[in-house]
Amino acid sequence: xxxxxxxxxxxxxxxxxxxxxxxxxxxxxxxxxxxxxxxxxxxxxxxxxxxxxxxxxxxxxxxxxxxxxxxxxxxxxxxxxxxxxxxxxxxxxxxxxxxxxxxxxxxxxxxxxxxxxxxxxxxxxxxxxxxxxxxxxxxxxxxxxxxxxxxxxxxxxxxxxxxxxxxxxxxxxxxxxxxxxxxxxxxxxxxxxxxxxxxxxxxxxxxxxxxxxxxxxxxxxxxxxxxxxxxxxxxxxxxxx
Amino acid sequence: xxxxxxxxxxxxxxxxxxxxxxxxxxxxxxxxxxxxxxxxxxxxxxxxxxxxxxxxxxxxxxxxxxxxxxxxxxxxxxxxxxxxxxxxxxxxxxxxxxxxxxxxxxxxxxxxxxxxxxxxxxxxxxxxxxxxxxxxxxxxxxxxxxxxxxxxxxxxxxxxxxxxxxxxxxxxxxxxxxxxxxxxxxxxxxxxxxxxxxxxxxxxxxxxxxxxxxxxxxxxxxxxxxxxxxxxxxxxxxxxx
Numbered sequence: 001x002x003x004x005x006x007x008x009x010x011x012x013x014x015x016x017x018x019x020x021x022x023x024x025x026x027x028x029x030x031x032x033x034x035x036x037x038x039x040x041x042x043x044x045x046x047x048x049x050x051x052x053x054x055x056x057x058x059x060x061x062x063x064x065x066x067x068x069x070x071x072x073x074x075x076x077x078x079x080x081x082x083x084x085x086x087x088x089x090x091x092x093x094x095x096x097x098x099x100x101x102x103x104x105x106x107x108x109x110x111x112x113x114x115x116x117x118x119x120x121x122x123x124x125x126x127x128x129x130x131x132x133x134x135x136x137x138x139x140x141x142x143x144x145x146x147x148x149x150x151x152x153x154x155x156x157x158x159x160x161x162x163x164x165x166x167x168x169x170x171x172x173x174x175x176x177x178x179x180x181x182x183x184x185x186x187x188x189x190x191x192x193x194x195x196x197x198x199x200x201x202x203x204x205x206x207x208x209x210x211x212x213x214x215x216x217x218x219x220x221x222x223x224x225x226x227x228x229x230x231x232x233x234x235x236x237x238x239x240x241x
Numbered sequence: 242x243x244x245x246x247x248x249x250x251x252x253x254x255x256x257x258x259x260x261x262x263x264x265x266x267x268x269x270x271x272x273x274x275x276x277x278x279x280x281x282x283x284x285x286x287x288x289x290x291x292x293x294x295x296x297x298x299x300x301x302x303x304x305x306x307x308x309x310x311x312x313x314x315x316x317x318x319x320x321x322x323x324x325x326x327x328x329x330x331x332x333x334x335x336x337x338x339x340x341x342x343x344x345x346x347x348x349x350x351x352x353x354x355x356x357x358x359x360x361x362x363x364x365x366x367x368x369x370x371x372x373x374x375x376x377x378x379x380x381x382x383x384x385x386x387x388x389x390x391x392x393x394x395x396x397x398x399x400x401x402x403x404x405x406x407x408x409x410x411x412x413x414x415x416x417x418x419x420x421x422x423x424x425x426x427x428x429x430x431x432x433x434x435x436x437x438x439x440x441x442x443x444x445x446x447x448x449x450x451x452x453x454x455x456x457x458x459x460x461x462x463x464x465x466x467x468x469x470x471x472x473x474x475x476x477x478x479x480x481x482x
Binding site for chain 2: 135238
């Protein structure tokens with residue numbers, strides 16, 4: 001049955017990957033993806049702490065980059081503790097769960113990303129996310145560990161399985177896959193490079209992130225991405241054809 | 242402020258008591274009670290795993306029996322995984338959270354009991370409970386540990402307080418004015434005209450409408466419109482500056 005993917009971005013301890021798998025399976029989630037796990041993969045520390053959720057561990061898929069891990073997804077949530085002041089909508093675990101049920105019933109493929117234990121995700125990781133998922137927490141003490149964050153998301157997804165959701169996807173025909181979106185981003189960045197858009201190497205990363213956030217948040221359909229690639233191609237010509 | 246007591250009945254590992262304290266404080270709960278902790282109290286293993294929630298550990302009260310631990314409470318929930326077939330109402334974490342808020346606002350004093358790690362509570366322990374609190378879980382794999390059960394209860398209690406923040410729009414500063422939006426549309430159309438993007442006068446109107454819809458529906462902020470005008474300007478150059 002279709003379900004959200006759980007993506008651990010650069011997880012540090014194998015034990016925590018095992019605990020996250022256990023947290024997932026308690027609430028029926030099995031699509032575990034790992035981006036560049038610090039200690040490699042497979043990790044012998046993961047199995048014991050998975051406590052019977054070994055199948056989730058054994059079927060985990062490993063990727064080098066966030067872009068690859070989300071390539072087949074159409075709506076990505078980035079779990080953060082602190083407010084990142086990013087230009088993206090913010091949702092609680094419950095709101096996200098309701099949205100994800102609606103998205104899945106419309107054929108979309110949602111995923112939830114979780115950052116490394118100590119540092120959380122970088123702003124570059126988050127640039128590909130559609131929505132910031134934040135757990136409302138004691139403002140004087142926020143100390144959720146990785147498996148706890150995973151279990152709250154998985155719990156809400158399971159609890160809200162039969163609720164009637166209110167969230168309406170923007171494109172009844174479906175959002176573009178992240179693969180298509182990254183294709184547009186890279187096409188545009190290449191064209192801008194050739195035209196000298198990026199003023200300096202120092203500002204390049206920030207300009208690139210601004211553009212990626214902007215394109216990401218626009219929630220383009222697959223057809224719209226094709227249109228925009230035609231636009232970039234035409235504009236990038238030296239002269240009219 | 243009045244809040245539910247969290248009662249750990251015969252907890253085994255000090256580490257799990259620390260993790261439960263951490264789970265509680267994440268969601269603002271501080272009234273921790275221990276009934277006959279197996280390894281005595283204080284327990285040096287509890288502090289490190291509490292990760293900054295030491296005050297909850299230090300203020301924990303210890304009792305010999307469940308009866309003493311719940312003596313000042315008026316409504317007790319017993320957390321169980323399996324159905325105990327007890328003649329008591331059964332509630333989910335969310336239903337319990339809503340009830341507890343109502344009870345507290347009426348001056349009642351609720352508590353939630355959790356059993357030992359391996360065995361759970363005995364039927365005698367549960368006899369003093371008003372309500373069975375059960376977490377709906379994957380029927381093929383239920384493996385919640387003590388701290389996870391505590392965090393789900395504490396989480397629901399916090400989420401269902403009336404002051405929990407909700408959904409935020411992507412652009413708190415507001416969407417771009419239509420004036421700005423049309424400026425971008427006209428700028429892009431002019432640049433595309435120069436590059437020969439519009440194949441024929443016949444198709445021009447439809448292509449233009451597609452682009453305008455796409456830009457309109459992306460819900461750009463004013464700042465994003467400025468960024469995109471810079472992008473169009475750079476791409477439309479004949480050569481790098």
